[in-house]
Amino acid sequence: MRRPRVRLRRPRGAVEVVSACVVGAAVLVLAVRMVIRAATVLMDAWPVVLVLAVLAGGLAAWHITRSISARRRATERLATLRITVAELDVMDDRAFEEALGSLLVRDGWQARRVGGRGDQAADVLGEHAHLGRLVVQAKHTTVGGKVDSRVMYEVKGTAGPVHRARHAVVVTNGTFTRDAMRWGERHGVHWVDRERLRCWAATGVALHELLGLTARRGRFSRAA
Known part of the structure; x- marks a missing residue:
């Protein structure tokens, strides 16, 4: 059975307009509170975040250094390549x-x-x-x-x-x-x-x- 489509319509009348404004304001307030809460959590946990960032940066630098060293060793080996x-x-x-x-x-x-x-x-x-x-x-x-x-x-x-x-x-x-x-x-x-x-x-x-x-x-x- 085909489901009926849900269509939104514009508010009609002063009561519906006021109700829509109230709902929109409530959603906006909730979103702001969520952002503030997330920021508060991050500020409280900034030492952990900093440590994780440092570890991630160190791991990335280690991988890059290892890759560069491997390419350099391969180039050096190839430069002296001898095949009988x-x-x-x-x-x-x-x-x-x-x-x-x-x-x-x-x-x-x-x-x-x-x-x-x-x-x-x-x-x-x-x-x-x-x-x-x-x-x-x-x-x-x-x-x-x-x-x-x-x-x-x-x-x-x-x-x-x-x-x-x-x-x-x-x-x-x-x-x-x-x-x-x-x-x-x-x-x-x-x-x-x-x-x-x-x-x-x-x-x-x-x-x-x-x-x-x-x-x-x-x-x-x-x-x-």
Whole structure:
């Protein structure tokens, strides 16, 4: 059964107007008394309120200090990050990509992993204040595995048009075919094989120093 709607109407006549004023005044007086009572309670309990405020402020400051210290320790650890090729060999594809991203961060890049289905030949993207954007295609393989020219073609085709990158790099813990290295050097796709990866990851040489990357005009720089 539908409930009837309750509708308010304006007071009619002097009696109803006076009654409404009395009710409104009573409500106002009650509200004022409640505010005064609350203020009185707070004034009586101000030492407790002060202690609680100090404790809350101290707890917040402790959390902030702890967070800042944790970030500083993480930054310091990352600045000295070293990963051996043997450690990279036993990683899966995702861990390998994340490791390359961490190495870029160590070198001063803002890097993020983007690898996965539909990544369009980009596993890690890096941004550098002076060197621009870098796209990394990671090829984790068994020891002795070789990367062929097909990978170079794919990276060349998407680095500039799709990812707006100045630099394109293919990194593997294996090796490259001779044709792949030659094609990459000829068309501006840098390559990092097992030996270069060792220099970058294990000895601490920055990737842009290892490859001689510079910020040049164009979609992405050519090999040095």
